[in-house]
Amino acid sequence: VGADSEAVLRELAAALAARGATASLLVDCDTGFGRTGVQSPEDAAGLAELAAALPGLRFGGLMTHPTLPGSGAWLRTARELIEARGLGVECVSGGGTPGARRTHESGVFTELRAGNYVFGDRLGITAGHVHEVDCALRVRSTVVSTPTSARAIIDAGSKTLAADRAADGSYGLIVEHPDAVIYDLSEEHGHVDVSRCDPPPALSEVVTIVPNHACATVNLHDTVALHRGTDEVRIARVAARGAVR
């Protein structure tokens, strides 16, 4: 379990100890992303000592998300401060697919939490850490309207593709028409600028989309169809979606 504050450590410890249980605690470190995490290696060392001292908790190590260029140095400093206090740092856990291939270079990480790499997505292509051919997640959608020569409407909107917009303004890559721009999403419709396509998508055509963000897209669907080549081999349930309570 990860935590970044004394208050949460104490509540966790009390709850665990009351049940006669013990958990290994990773101190959550903000190494540059600006989300959760302690703000300095000194604060990480302070929480490590507290975790080691509290009943119900065992100090397990450090974690961060995502792994950024400066994350390794930050965590090495924290590890040294903690070791100087006589504690072992068993686990140093990094996160995120974008930095995954370079995480080992700093030599400090013992674990890598990467999820997006299972599928890959268009934001990953744009960021340069995956190629289109490696993107396993595809959304199939039908062109339901071609009201003008510049516009096609597909039956995939924000309930199908997720509303993560890329810097270039498109909500996904249409594989058969790479010059098409999905410039807006209604709930059930994708609005596609086809003015640069030659030929443009035809009415009733079924197109294949690499979504911008695989994680949020999968979360919208109850099932995914697994394929090997062109054969559908299994319908898999998306077990964890809707698990937010």
Add this chain to the structure above:
Amino acid sequence: VGADSEAVLRELAAALAARGATASLLVDCDTGFGRTGVQSPEDAAGLAELAAALPGLRFGGLMTHPTLPGSGAWLRTARELIEARGLGVECVSGGGTPGARRTHESGVFTELRAGNYVFGDRLGITAGHVHEVDCALRVRSTVVSTPTSARAIIDAGSKTLAADRAADGSYGLIVEHPDAVIYDLSEEHGHVDVSRCDPPPALSEVVTIVPNHACATVNLHDTVALHRGTDEVRIARVAARGAVR
């Protein structure tokens, strides 16, 4: 059923006629929104005639989405053109909550399709067609981290709130802290700028959020808890979510 092209009308008609069935067809009209719909009243009249002539279809009238200030005049012209061809226009259907209270003023509409009004949301507050007190949909979320004095992290991200961003850059209204800005969403975390809050949200505090977009938010959840006053009266299943195939 609505359609905006000869090709779709012909395919619909053939499929229906092959099964000995008939459907009432509304011609989908683009009265300014720029999504689906025929581009001119003349085109609407042409499809109306085609629908009336094809087996399996009956011409039922006109539809548009959303209802905009110019929609009434556009549809009145189309209706006159169609009536001049000897066809009756039984239904003229308008859509959308933002224009719902003014849809009757044009005198042409016979039907209003409004969905968002059931809940109301923050984009509706911003647009001025609903007040915060009327917004029935609330997301309850816990402050899980307060890493700096300016930042709080809540356990509601893009899998809870949907990633529809408002023009002011916030992903929702925190009722107890209206000066807080949910400036970014990770999948499971909301990033909140609390620098203008006095007092700021406390660690472990449970906050109440009016989401930006009720439709997309409800679609992320399997159930909603219905309340009357402070009493929870029923857990309702979100029956239509995940119905995208």
